[in-house]
Amino acid sequence: MTNSIAELEKDAKAIFLIGTNTTENHPVIGYKIRKNVRENGAKLIVADPRKIELAEIADVYMRFKPGTDVALINGMINVIISEGLLDQEFVDQRTEGYEDVAASIAKYTPEYVSTITGVPAEDIKKAARIYAEAEAAAVCYAMGVTQHSTGTDNVKSICNLALVTGNLGKPGSGVNPLRGQNNVQGACDMGALPVVLTAYQKVVDEPVRQKFETAWKVDKLPDKNGLTLTDAINKAYDGELKGLLVIGENPMLSDPDLHHVEEALNKLEFLMVQDIFLTETAEKADVVFPGVTFAEKDGTFSNTERRVQRVRQAISSLGNAKQDWEIICELSNRLGYPMKYSSPGEIFEEIRTVTPSYAGISYDRIEATGLHWPCPTEEHPGTPILHKEKFNRGLGLFHVVEYIGPAEHPDNEYPFILTTGRQLYHYHTGTMTRRSSALEEHKPYNEVEIHPNTASRMGIVEGEFVKLSTRRGSIELRAKLTDILEENVVFTTFHYKEAAANLLTLSEPLDPVAKIPPYKVCAANLEKI
Amino acid sequence: MINVTINGKEIQVPRGTMLLEACRQAGADIPTFCHDPHLQLAGSCRMCVVEAKGRWNLLASCVMPAENGMEIETESPSVVEARKIILELLLARHDLSCHTCERDGDCRLQDYCYRYGVKESRFAGEIIHFSKEDPNPFIERDYDKCIMCTKCVRVCKEITGAEAINVKDRGHHAAISTAFDGNLADSTCVFCGQCIMVCPVGALTSKVSMGKGKPYQVEKVLTTCTYCGTGCTLELNVKDDTVVGVSSNRDERYSPVNQGALCVKGRFGWDFIHAEDRLTTPLIRKNGELQPASWDEALDFAAAKLKQIKEASGPDALAMFASARITNEENYLAQKFMRAVIGTNNVDHCARL
Ligand code: SF4
Ligand code: SF4
Ligand code: SF4
Numbered sequence: 016m017t018n019s020i021a022e023l024e025k026d027a028k029a030i031f032l033i034g035t036n037t038t039e040n041h042p043v044i045g046y047k048i049r050k051n052v053r054e055n056g057a058k059l060i061v062a063d064p065r066k067i068e069l070a071e072i073a074d075v076y077m078r079f080k081p082g083t084d085v086a087l088i089n090g091m092i093n094v095i096i097s098e099g100l101l102d103q104e105f106v107d108q109r110t111e112g113y114e115d116v117a118a119s120i121a122k123y124t125p126e127y128v129s130t131i132t133g134v135p136a137e138d139i140k141k142a143a144r145i146y147a148e149a150e151a152a153a154v155c156y157a158m159g160v161t162q163h164s165t166g167t168d169n170v171k172s173i174c175n176l177a178l179v180t181g182n183l184g185k186p187g188s189g190v191n192p193l194r195g196q197n198n199v200q201g202a203c204d205m206g207a208l209p210v211v212l213t214a215y216q217k218v219v220d221e222p223v224r225q226k227f228e229t230a231w232k233v234d235k236l237p238d239k240n241g242l243t244l245t246d247a248i249n250k251a252y253d254g255e256l257k258g259l260l261v262i263g264e265n266p267m268l269s270d271p272d273l274h275h276v277e278e279a280l281n282k283l284e285f286l287m288v289q290d291i292f293l294t295e296t297a298e299k300a301d302v303v304f305p306g307v308t309f310a311e312k313d314g315t316f317s318n319t320e321r322r323v324q325r326v327r328q329a330i331s332s333l334g335n336a337k338q339d340w341e342i343i344c345e346l347s348n349r350l351g352y353p354m355k356y357s358s359p360g361e362i363f364e365e366i367r368t369v370t371p372s373y374a375g376i377s378y379d380r381i382e383a384t385g386l387h388w389p390c391p392t393e394e395h396p397g398t399p400i401l402h403k404e405k406f407n408r409g410l411g412l413f414h415v416v417e418y419i420g421p422a423e424h425p426d427n428e429y430p431f432i433l434t435t436g437r438q439l440y441h442y443h444t445g446t447m448t449r450r451s452s453a454l455e456e457h458k459p460y461n462e463v464e465i466h467p468n469t470a471s472r473m474g475i476v477e478g479e480f481v482k483l484s485t486r487r488g489s490i491e492l493r494a495k496l497t498d499i500l501e502e503n504v505v506f507t508t509f510h511y512k513e514a515a516a517n518l519l520t521l522s523e524p525l526d527p528v529a530k531i532p533p534y535k536v537c538a539a540n541l542e543k544i
Numbered sequence: 545m546i547n548v549t550i551n552g553k554e555i556q557v558p559r560g561t562m563l564l565e566a567c568r569q570a571g572a573d574i575p576t577f578c579h580d581p582h583l584q585l586a587g588s589c590r591m592c593v594v595e596a597k598g599r600w601n602l603l604a605s606c607v608m609p610a611e612n613g614m615e616i617e618t619e620s621p622s623v624v625e626a627r628k629i630i631l632e633l634l635l636a637r638h639d640l641s642c643h644t645c646e647r648d649g650d651c652r653l654q655d656y657c658y659r660y661g662v663k664e665s666r667f668a669g670e671i672i673h674f675s676k677e678d679p680n681p682f683i684e685r686d687y688d689k690c691i692m693c694t695k696c697v698r699v700c701k702e703i704t705g706a707e708a709i710n711v712k713d714r715g716h717h718a719a720i721s722t723a724f725d726g727n728l729a730d731s732t733c734v735f736c737g738q739c740i741m742v743c744p745v746g747a748l749t750s751k752v753s754m755g756k757g758k759p760y761q762v763e764k765v766l767t768t769c770t771y772c773g774t775g776c777t778l779e780l781n782v783k784d785d786t787v788v789g790v791s792s793n794r795d796e797r798y799s800p801v802n803q804g805a806l807c808v809k810g811r812f813g814w815d816f817i818h819a820e821d822r823l824t825t826p827l828i829r830k831n832g833e834l835q836p837a838s839w840d841e842a843l844d845f846a847a848a849k850l851k852q853i854k855e856a857s858g859p860d861a862l863a864m865f866a867s868a869r870i871t872n873e874e875n876y877l878a879q880k881f882m883r884a885v886i887g888t889n890n891v892d893h894c895a896r897l
Contacts, residue, residue, distance in 0.1 A: 020774065020801055042736065042807030043774045049705040194773030198875070199868035202893045205875035207866035209889050213876065218889050231884045237859065241882075241889030247863040256863055256890075258853040262878055263867035264894050285849045291822060293834075302846045303834060305823035306870075308816070309770040310780055310787050314871030316768045318775025318801065326871055329765035329780040330787060330817075334824025337839070339874045343881050345839075349847035352885040354877065362873040384800040385775075439734060442771045442809055450816035453681035453752045454809065457735070 018153060018189030019320045019387065019399040023047050026187030029058040029149030031142070033084065033173070034535075035157035036067045039439040041193045041319075044155075045069065058149060060142045062087060062134075064434055065464075065506060066499040075142045079132040081434045081504065082421030082536040084160055087139070088172040089418065090128030092179055093120050094143035101147070105181030109405070112413035116175055119415045131418065133501075147180045151187030158195060158436070158535070171414040178411045184402040194319040196443065197309075201317035204373070204388070205366070209241030213370040230369050233352075245270070252279035260287045262339060263306060267295035268444035268512055271520040272487050289342055292446055295512060305336040308447075312338055314359040315381070317388070320399070323376050324385035421536040423521060425503065429485060432504045433539035435520060441510035449510070461511035462495040465541065466502040470494060475543050482542040483507065488518040491544065505541060546612035551619075563605035563616065564592050572618040575627065575656050577744050578693040579606040582794065582803070583702055586694050591630055591656065595620045602626055628660050635665040637672060637716070638745075639688035646684075647746035650759035653691060674719045678727050682735045682751055682812050685720075685728075690747040692718055696739035703805050708733035737811040741792055741804060752812050753789035757781070762788060766798060769810040770869065776802040776810050787817045854886060863890035 023030060024047035038045030045068075051057040052072050061073040062084075070076040079087050095101050096117055106113050125136035132139075146152045154177060160169045174190055182188040194200050206212040216223040224236045242250060248270060250256035259280070270276045280286060280299050288300040297303045313328045332338065337345075340362060344354040356362050360378050367374050372389035375397075380386060386397035402411070425432055440458040441448040448454045463483050465475065475481055481494045483505065492507065492514040500506055509516040521537045545556045548563075550570035557566045567574050577589035587607035594605045597615035602623060605616075617623065634653060642648045657663070674687035694711060697720060701707045708731040712721045722731035740748045764779040777799040781789035790811050794804030826842035827834040837845075853861055866878040875893070882891040 038734075041772050041774050042734070042809075043776050043802045043805055046704050046736075046805060050702070053705065054702075196773055196868035196894075197768070197770050197775065198871065199773055199893075201872040202866055202868045202870075202875045205872050206879045207875045207891055207893045208879075209892050212879070212883070218883075227883075231880065233884045235887075236883055237887055237889050239889065241860075241891060242863055244865055244892040244894060247865075247890060247892065250863075255861070257857050257861040258850060258863075260850075260862070260864040260882075262865065262874070263869045264865045266865065266894070269894055285853060287846050287849075292819070293821065293823060293827075297823075298834070300827075300834070301829045301849070302837075302842050303823065303827040304842065304846075305825060309767065310814075310817045312871060314873045316775060317872060318768075319773035320775070320801075322775060322801065323872070324768045324775055324777070324801075325766075327765050327767045329763075329767065329782050330785050333818070333822050335826075335839070336822070336824050339870050340877050342843075343874070343877045345843050346847055346850070347881055347885050349843060350851060350885050354881075359871065359873040362877060366872065366876050383797050440808060442813070447770070447816045448809060448813050450819040450821075451809075451813040452815050453812045456681040457729075 016189060016191040016193070016320045017183060017401040018186070018191055019322075020044055020047065022187045022189075022399075023153060023155070023191075024051050025055070027051060027057055027151055027153040028187060029060065029145050029152040031060040031062070031146050031152060031154045032069060033062040033088075033154065033156045034160035034169075035155055035193050036063065036065070036436065037155065037157075037193065038068045040157060040195065040437050042439065044193060048155075058145045060145055062142070064500060064504055074145055075138050077132070077134040077138050077142060078501065079134050081432050083132040083418070084169040085172045085416055086123065086128050086131040086418040087134060088169075088176050089120055089123035089416065090125050090132070090139045091143040091146065092116075092172075092176055093123045093128070094125055094140050095147045095176075095179055096120060098144070100144065101179045102181030106179060109181075110178050110411040110413060112415075113179070115415050116179075116413040119417065123418075131420075146176070146182075151185055152180065152182045153187060153189050153191055154182075155191045155193055157193045161192070168416045168419070172416045175413055175416065178413055183411065184400065184404070186400060189400070192319070195437075197318070198316040200319055200321060201315070201323075204317055204370070209243055213366065214372045227369060248276055248279045251283050254282055257283065258285040258287075259283055260289075261296055261300075262289045263291075265290075265294040265296045265444045265446060267299065268509065268515055268517060271517050273515060273518045274488060289339060290446075291336075292450070294444070294446055304342050305334070306339045306342065307332045307336050311336070312359070315363065321387045322385045323373065323381060323388060325378065325381055423536065423538045425538045429538035429540045430503065431539045431541055433483070433485060433519060433537050434504060434506050434535050435509055435516045436506065436535075437510065438508050441508065443510065445510040445512065461490075461492045461508060461514040461516075463492050463541070464495050464497050464500055464506040466498055466500060466504075467496045469502045469541075470496050473541065473543055475541075480544050482544050483519065483539060484542070485519040485521075485537050485539045487520070490514040490516070490518055505539060546610060548610045548613070549615045551617060557610055559609075561610050563594060563603060563608045563610050563614075566610045567594060567605055567616065567618050574605060574618060575652070575659070576606060577652060577691055578695060580695055580698070580742060583695060583698040583742075586698065589630070589691070589693055591627055593623055593626050594618045595623050624660060627656070628662055631657055631660060631662040632665040633667055634691050635662065636667040636669065637674075637688075638691065639675075639686070645689070645746040646749040646754060646758070648758050651746060652744040672717065676721075680727060680729045680735065680751075682808065683728060683737065683740060684749045684751050684754065686747055686749070687719055689745050690720060691745055692720070693744060694720075695742040695744070696720060696748060699738045699742045700733075704734065704736045704738050706732050706734050706736070709739070735808040735812065736806060737808070738805055740811075741794070750789060750812065752815060753781070756788035757783035764791060766793060769806070771809045771813065774801060776806055778806055778810055780814070787814055790814050850886065859887035860890060862886050862888055863892075866891055866893045868893050
């Protein structure tokens with residue numbers, strides 16, 4: 016997030032939610048948004064293919080066809096420009112590339128966009144006006160925006176929207192991705208990415224590598240970009256990747272097109288898994304190391320607002336399980352590169368020395384509340400709001416983004432649009448929540464949401480098992496009738512291994528830049544059993 | 545600023561300050577049931593009454609602004625008598641089964657009865673039962689212990705925004721209920737457990753923690769939630785090296801993101817920690833089956849395999865998926881391992897999934 020969570024409760028005068036079912040996926044942020052709307056009269060715009068809970072209190076709700084995000088946002092920008100609602104001073108002084116975007120946006124009139132997205136032109140205008148006229152407006156988005164073959168484009172168009180209205184760098188504004196997992200921000204910050212080391216320092220930059228070569232006392236670090244997760248699966252499938260180490264992930268449920276993943280993993284010479292349970296992935300491993308839960312470890316997580324916070328060990332490691340960091344050290348020692356740390360605190364001290372944005376953070380300083388990076392020095396108070404005076408690159412850059420549309424379209428054989436996501440009571444592949452007695456008792460099975468009209472046309476009743484299939488595979492699960500989605504759209508979650516949504520999803524085409532698979536849209540068929 | 549005298553001590557407070565706040569600033573310990581600094585005022589329990597010189601009636605200090613020159617007594621005989629009567633009235637409809645109560649030792653009703661020496665009620669008469677069998681797996685609703693402070697109703701509305709519960713009926717028959725007096729699962733309840741957090745007595749408790757430890761037996765460890773990216777602060781409740789519950793700290797200094805508010809996963813999704821099928825020993829595949837192995841055996845085996853692949857096919861034939869769930873420290877070491885030890889940038893995690 017460019018801005019902090021607290022601003023959504025107090026400072027934002029308008030909030031635009033797109034592709035985030037906030038009350039289910041980030042509930043505490045959802046509470047704050049609702050409070051701001053109800054108590055302070057903040058305006059709320061919700062754009063989502065499903066009429067999610069917060070849509071009930073929205074000033075404008077736009078139900079758009081899955082995968083048409085870029086068109087919708089371009090339409091809003093079109094209104095802002097044509098009605099003169101842009102922040103000219105901000106555009107002049109702090110951005111570049113505006114003219115090209117303005118030219119490209121001319122054709123996205125609300126009327127034209129309406130034909131693509133299914134959203135009435137009037138609503139697009141109203142949403143654009145609310146967002147642009149607010150003193151401070153924040154956009155929040157989640158996987159509903161990024162998990163498309165055009166995910167990067169979707170995000171760029173959101174940035175254009177914020178730039179054109181000057182909604183960056185001030186309290187209550189910003190472009191705010193709500194990250195799905197507790198430490199996804201931290202994993203990125205720490206360089207668990209194929210193209211960057213810590214703090215997004217590029218592996219292809221020679222001076223960066225030299226710095227790390229000195230710090231880590233190695234002769235030469237690899238200088239070409241590595242494989243992304245999805246590329247790695249494909250390389251394994253092709254037999255080029257021989258060995259895979261998996262720590263606390265479950266690609267056998269979380270990745271798209273599971274049959275493909277399974278075949279890829281089967282071809283590996285060596286699969287090592289480190290986890291707290293024998294996950295679907297661990298079952299396929301050659302060696303499995305028992306790690307520990309968050310209750311058994313010390314360290315830090317970085318949340319979606321870039322706040323680095325402490326995790327504290329509450330109980331001893333269960334049975335013979337070891338700390339994940341100890342396992343890595345043990346392996347490293349055996350491979351001739353000694354790693355000797357006495358505690359996570361000592362590792363953190365090393366992180367500070369090579370990670371400029373974390374340099375000023377210490378366990379002492381975050382004993383109570385945590386700090387927002389960038390925090391370059393011990394005296395620095397942390398940075399809840401990014402881009403205050405200038406952008407990292409100086410001027411904020413506009414990007415021309417054209418609407419392309421989803422990769423797979425419904426046809427006669429697969430007439431529905433399937434979109435996937437999460438629900439309140441479970442998390443990700445369910446490894447933890449489905450073993451949490453109360454959560455599992457409350458929501459023990461997967462459901463597919465179907466519009467009542469569709470259901471009655473097909474003779475499907477609430478709670479009965481139906482077959483949901485795509486070109487990749489099929490699952491059987493219970494029907495849940497709801498009119499929060501359109502008649503030709505169905506929705507399900509990926510938490511349940513016995514009805515795994517990712518048997519259905521597409522692994523391709525990946526978003527060309529971020530390599531994100533298009534989970535949110537595929538063509539599907541529904542059958543009564 | 546105005547001047548007020550509390551128990552003989554003169555202090556200055558800004559105009560508009562409530563008496564309760566002023567008394568507390570002066571060091572007086574004012575008992576309250578319904579007052580909560582983060583919620584709208586109810587002014588209903590009247591435990592916070594104080595005596596002002598020259599006034600014939602006692603003042604509910606939480607809803608009465610301090611006035612210049614006021615002279616306040618916080619434990620005068622009439623104040624104490626009033627509080628005793630309130631406590632006796634509450635006891636008249638309270639199921640005093642403290643010995644089996646989850647909140648025994650952390651209960652305001654117990655504390656105040658102890659403080660004012662209230663053993664039993666003069667008003668005990670016809671017993672009305674309010675308790676509610678609610679077949680949800682999260683929250684036990686034992687309204688025979690409810691003291692009608694309405695904090696649960698307010699927190700549900702004002703913090704969570706669910707508006708699942710409200711007060712039904714009046715007077716002696718007043719009770720907390722969902723619309724149509726039904727089960728929580730059929731209401732707009734999202735099982736955030738904020739109501740448990742604010743309940744001053746044992747009327748609302750966690751079913752997941754039930755029987756696992758009384759408040760004074762558990763140690764609370766402040767940490768960060770393991771689920772979504774919001775990063776809520778919570779407290780793991782530990783007894784005998786076992787996690788037996790989750791509570792939360794409402795102090796902004798310790799809970800900067802959520803001020804104690806949680807969602808159902810954070811508050812009730814913790815018993816996986818001790819699930820029976822936790823992996824507790826390394827496993828190696830032998831003859832097609834995963835079999836228990838010692839740490840040395842498993843680590844040696846893995847190291848040899850990695851070495852062999854690296855030598856035969858080069859470092860880029862290896863890749864790692866680190867994790868959005870493990871700590872920063874662990875992710876740092878994981879990528880350092882792939883880059884410095886194996887010699888490849890093939891490291892990623894499921895940020896995109
Ligand atoms: S659990 Fe949360 S939503 Fe349900 S009644 Fe309590 S406060 Fe309200
Ligand atoms: S259930 Fe608890 S919080 Fe709610 S009114 Fe009764 S005593 Fe107060
Ligand atoms: S308590 Fe709920 S909202 Fe808060 S971090 Fe945990 S999962 Fe997210």
